[in-house]
Amino acid sequence: MADRPLFDRYPEAAKAWDRRQFLQTAAAGTVVVALGGALWRLAADDLTRKARAEKRADGRSRLPPGQRVLSKFRNMGGDEGPGDVKSFRLRVHGAVASPFTLDYAGLLKLPQVEQPADVHCVTGWSCLGSLFKGVRVSTLAEKAGVKGTVRHVIFEAAHGYTTNVPFAEATAPAAMVTYRMNGKPFPIEHGAPVRGLVPDLYFWKSAKWLTGVKFVVDDEPGYWEVRGYHNHADPWREERYG
Ligand SMILES: Nc1nc2c(c(=O)[nH]1)N[C@H]1C(S)=C(S)[C@@H](COP(=O)(O)O)O[C@H]1N2
Numbered sequence: 001m002a003d004r005p006l007f008d009r010y011p012e013a014a015k016a017w018d019r020r021q022f023l024q025t026a027a028a029g030t031v032v033v034a035l036g037g038a039l040w041r042l043a044a045d046d047l048t049r050k051a052r053a054e055k056r057a058d059g060r061s062r063l064p065p066g067q068r069v070l071s072k073f074r075n076m077g078g079d080e081g082p083g084d085v086k087s088f089r090l091r092v093h094g095a096v097a098s099p100f101t102l103d104y105a106g107l108l109k110l111p112q113v114e115q116p117a118d119v120h121c122v123t124g125w126s127c128l129g130s131l132f133k134g135v136r137v138s139t140l141a142e143k144a145g146v147k148g149t150v151r152h153v154i155f156e157a158a159h160g161y162t163t164n165v166p167f168a169e170a171t172a173p174a175a176m177v178t179y180r181m182n183g184k185p186f187p188i189e190h191g192a193p194v195r196g197l198v199p200d201l202y203f204w205k206s207a208k209w210l211t212g213v214k215f216v217v218d219d220e221p222g223y224w225e226v227r228g229y230h231n232h233a234d235p236w237r238e239e240r241y242g
């Protein structure tokens with residue numbers, strides 16, 4: 001861009017000059033963004049087509065209906081927790097024989113798994129095959145000794161965010177509390193240091209900035225569930241809104 005001339009004596013000329021510069025910059029930017037966007041869209045459409053044709057081990061389509069594949073997670077926002085490992089605590093409680101609280105080192109001492117998962121956001125994007133490392137919710141359930149009457153798991157997060165998942169689905173092999181994605185810690189905006197992961201339900205069921213896992217007898221609809229989103233959130237049934 002050209003250096004801005006001195007317009008002290010001609011403020012009207014200054015306005016016109018600034019406007020012209022602005023329009024030029026905006027036009028150039030639009031072309032670049034449009035080109036980049038078109039290439040990105042072609043690549044994403046290709047991933048989407050491939051995933052539609054694939055089947056999961058459980059026989060379901062790799063891509064739930066109404067979803068498009070993105071190559072990485074979009075940051076969907078939320079009220080961030082502190083994000084550091086030093087202050088991290090995970091409270092495992094509710095209808096259990098032995099409630100306990102883990103710090104980060106304690107979490108790492110439990111049996112670990114590292115397994116790929118696909119995630120599906122209710123806004124329509126899916127991200128396939130990221131590798132997640134962590135501790136299964138079933139491991140936490142066993143350690144706590146959940147009572148036979150427990151039917152739901154409430155994931156608790158910073159600033160009061162919660163989400164509810166049926167016990168059977170929260171303790172399926174795919175569901176965990178995770179602290180690594182593709183070998184790297186989660187960035188703060190994606191839930192550092194530990195987030196829930198219930199990949200076979202819409203992604204709002206995967207609480208970022210996790211602080212607790214509570215096993216309960218009676219259901220407790222969470223933050224989004226009381227704001228019009230579906231209580232169950234199965235992407236293959238498109239359970240988007242309640
Ligand atoms: N604590 C907390 N967890 C949360 C949310 C939130 O607002 N707060 N948003 C949920 C929603 S709506 C989605 S789609 C995913 C987004 O995760 P991402 O930002 O890592 O893509 O996190 C879920 N977990």
Ligand SMILES: [Mo]
Binds near residue numbers: 122
């Ligand atoms: Mo979301």
